[in-house]
Amino acid sequence: MNPFNKFWWFVAVSAVITCMMFYYVGWIFWQQLAPDQKTLLISIIERNFVYVFTAVFLIMACFVFVMDGILHVYILPAKKLTDETHIINSVNPSHRIKIEGSGEIIRLAQAINEGADRYENLRQHVDEMIHFARTESEKERNILAAVMSELSEGILICNSDGQIILYNKRAKQLFESGSDGKPEQNVQNGLVGIGRSVFGIIEKKLLVHALDEIAAGLKEENKNVSSFITVSREDKLLRAEAVPVLNHLKQFTGFILILEDITEKLEKESRFDSLLLSFTRGVRASIAGIRSAIEIVLEYPDTKKEQFDEFTRIIHQESITLGNMIDETFFNYSCRFNSMWPLVKMSAGDLVETVRKKAEEKPGVIIHYVKPDLPCWIKVDTYSMITAFLFLLEELKNETGQEEFGCNIECNNKFVIINITWEGNPLKIETFRVLDKKIIRIEKEGKPLILKDIMKHHEAEAFSFVDRNAANRSCIRLLLPSTGESASENIRNLTILPESRPVYYDFDLFNQPGQVPEMDNRPLTELIYTVFDTETTGLNPEEDEIISIGAIRIVNNHLLRDENFDQLVNPGRTLPFESIRFHGIEQHMLQNQPSIEQVLLRLFRFAEGTVLVAHNAAFDMRMLQMKELSSKTKFINPVLDTMLLSAIVHPAHANHSLEAIAARLGVSIIGRHTALGDAIATGELFVKLIPLLAKMGIYTLKQARDASQKTQFAKIKY
Amino acid sequence: MPPKILIADDEQSIVVPLEFLMEQKGYQVMAAYNGEEAIEKIISFNPDLILLDIMLPIIDGFEVCQMVRSNPNWKDIKIIFVSAMGREVDIAKGLALGADAYVTKPFANAEIIQKVREVLDTNR
Known part of the structure; x- marks a missing residue:
């Protein structure tokens, strides 16, 4: 019960009991009076009724005034003191108590603030120590995460229930992005994301078969990898390799899926196979004809002339x-002549320039290089080509005794010609023959x-x-x-190590309990949430339209900033001027945006299987509900409201706006009144509210929902 | 005096028909079955034109071509590469080394006769 109401109930009950006691004492006193004394008393009271009534009223008024003073000076400040001390001790150690109340309460608050200062300093010191100790291991994990991001294979790491706990950029591209790079809007396909089920993107039967194979292999300790072929959203053929992850007891705790797009490779193979097949058939047929004809000519020399x-x-x-x-066949097969060496596109000029610089050091040769007018593009394995170049120069120096050579580059549409020239005799044929087969270096495998x-x-x-x-x-x-012409090809993005680990890098979920269908009884810390917010043309769900939706996921108590949903919506109507001032979204920004029906389909996919969280969720849910029919999406997910949760943990505070809660819990809001900005702030608040709820004995989704229902804000309807 | 042609190829099945064909066209013909023999025959036979295979034993066709081109006494000898190496880079190399033409195997008789005529005509 609200402390305000509780106090007044207490005062009222006390007043009634006091009145009853007065009445009882008065009644005893009345019984002891003689009849003439009773008459005299009544007449005195009647004569002085105004004074008696005024005196009683004043006493009552004084009583109420004193009680109200006690309430505001002692009771409510004491309650706030308790709440705010909890905040300092749990989610926001920087919070300091600023309350009005009696001198004792204020001194108590000061004492708590001083204690908090000391606690915070101590904590900061400990944090610094921990931070310092963690930095090194964090760096290594960051490198691992960054390397994973740049792998050409898609990587999905899942726990034993098939929940994705780590993925890389390539895996997301393979399953989600279309050729235009935009996410697919087909609801049938699942998404790649932390905590999402891998069965949404890969057929369950295939995976179960692969996992069975792995389990059997682990028992026999002979084979522990299983491969299968699956199809991506764009009908690309993916070769998947499932590798088990075992704990220290060699128990199966999850698996890694390594995915490779083999469509092009298979196409090439199949083209080559059919080429070979048709070549073989053709050759056989022709040879058969020639052989048969020639054998007849040889065996029957007397054949008629015709x-x-x-x-x-x-x-x-x-x-x-x-x-x-x-x-x-030669023409069609020529594409396969391309070597397996990784060749890099570069201009012949750059190659020669590099060689020129290196050659000055070793073998000590000066190259007079004439730069061509056009860049002549070639594909080379730079290391081996430069090595070969330097080798040639060294041999030339030894053979000719010269230390200066000319170099020019010519190119046509077929070849780039690089000439190394010198005055004097050419290399002898025998010399070049030897040089052509001379060992330049020994490769790692020992192959010259x-x-x-x-x-x-x-x-x-x-x-x-x-x-x-x-x-x-x-x-x-x-x-x-x-x-040919263009220079760049297959240039990778620079790998820049992030300050903190990418959020999709989280191994803790290996210890997640099994997927329980009953969400209600699961602890709040284990559930997956979609925190969302909408910006609208106004505040009336019956008339106004959504113009922007932002959402972000919380998995394992972490806000996944990389997995967000940020979409403007074309409302199909003009924006009221007042609303533009509020959210900063202008009419022209919405012209080419998708309709609410299209956006809700995507949001539905994004939020599938999670608990929805919003601030003042009743309003946002009502806005979504208004579009249920037209979008054919019904958001049946359980819902939690940060406004109600704040009212549960801080009942003495009257203000539960996003800003007020953020200030109390030490969350800074960036991008207030943008849907995604508000969703992120709400998400941060929600994560901080979970431990405060736990202190009040609220651990599960059901307990949180039940407690929310009892708050006075729960009565707001839209 | 009819022009003299040296056929340098290690495949008898190529040499025999080419020999026959060139003789039919009135040329004086000699054959060599490896690079070393080719050089010897160039010295003894002094051909006007060599039909030169690339993949020759002992000394390959490219080297034979280089030797011919590096000897001023042989500067007038015409060279036609007749090879199964049909990559563009092989053709470019052959021509850069001083060959007058490059014919890839398999070839039509008419094609090779035409090439021989063209190349010999440039001398006159």
Whole structure:
């Protein structure tokens, strides 16, 4: 019960009891009076009724005044003192008590504030120590998270119930983004997110089969990885590899899914297979014709001339067919000549410039390089190509005794030609033959790398000759395939380590209990929440429209800032001027935005299976309810309201606005009156309210909802 | 005096028809089955044109071409590469080393005869 009401109930009951006692004493006194004394007393009272009534009234008024003073000076300040001390001790150690009340209460508050100062200083010191101790391990985890983000394979880590507890950017792209990079609006497909079920994106049967296989493999200790093929939203074929995660007791606690898009690879393989197949068939048919005809000619030398001519025509025809077939196959197969070496696109000029700088140090050669007018683009494995270049220069220096060489670059649409020139005799053929096969370096696997191999991997050729076009200068020419105009390709984003770990990096959920269908009895700390807020054209749900929805998820008591929902909505009507001043959203910003029906479908997917949280949720829920029919979405999720939860934990405070609660709990609001900004602030408040509710014995969703219903704010209807 | 042609190829099935074809067209023909033999025949036979395969044993066709081009006495000898190596980079290399033409296997008889004529005509 509200402390205000409780006090007045107490005062009223005390007053009634006091009155009854007075009445009893008066009655005893009346019984002892003689009849003439009674008459005299009545006549005195009647004569002085005004004075008697005034005296009683004044006594009553004084009593009420004194009681009210006690209430406001002692009782309410004491209650606030208790509440605010709880805040200091639990969620906001920087909070200080500023209350009005009696001198004793104020001195008590000062004493508590002083204690809080000392506690805070101590805590800050401890925090600094902990922070310092954590920094190193945090750095390593950040590197791991950043590396995961840049992996070309999609990674999903799930607990044993199939809940996603970690994912990387690539996994999200594979399952969610379309070719235009925008999220798909199809409600049938699940989303990738912390706490979401992996069965929403990968068929359950496939995963169950893979996990069964892993379980069987673990028992026999021979195989512990299972692979399967699945299909992504865009009908891309994904090869998934499931790897189990075991705890120290070798018990299965979850699994890692490594996903690779093999669509293109399979297409290439299948193209090559069909090419090979048709080539084999074609060759067999032609050879059969040639062989049969030639054998007849050999076995029957007396064949008639017409028949002989016919057989030779067949042989001729089939040989032409064979030749054409080889040409065609060679042309189609040429794409597979591309080496498996990772080749990087760069301009030949840059390559030569790098070589020029390095060559000055070792082998101590000066290159006079003439820069071409156009950038000539080539694809090279820079390390091996530069090594080959330097090797050639060193050998040239040894063979010719020269230390200065010329270099020029020419290019056409097929080749980039790099000439290393010098005056004097060209390299002897035998010398270049030896040089072509000389070991440049030994690779890790112990395999020797020679110039010929490097050139082969680049589809290139290097050879020595005399350039008659360049005043008979001796020359070593490098012929590299030209790769056309544009420069950049496959440039990755720079990996910048975040100050704190990306929020989707959280291993604690491995210890989550199993998925319990009954949400009501689950602790508040274990539930998944979607905290949302709406901006509207006004405050009347019957007439006004939603123009913006922001939402954010809370999983494992953490606000997942990366998993948010921020969408403007075209309300299909003009915005009232007053509302523009309030939320800053202008008409032109909404023109190309989706309708509320489209947006609610996406929000429905986003919030599926979670508890909805909002500040003054009744209003937002009513706004959503108004669109139930047109959007065909019914938000049946359980709902919690931070306004009501605040009223539960701080009943003595009259103000439960977002700003007031934020100030009390030490949350700074950024982007107030933007849907996402308010949703984030609400989420932060909610996370801080959970431990305060626990102190009051409210642990589960049901307990929180029941307590909310009892607050006076719960009676607000929209 | 008919022009002299040296056919340098290790595949007999190529050499025999080419020999026959060139003789039919009135050329004087000689064959070599590896790079070393080709150089010897160039010295002894002094051909006007060489039909030169690339993948020759002992000394490959590119090297034979380089040797011919590096010897001033042989500067007038024409070279046509006749090879199964059909990559553009091989053709570019062959021509850069001083060959006059490049024909990929398989070829039509008419095509090779035409090429031989064209190349020999440029000399006259």
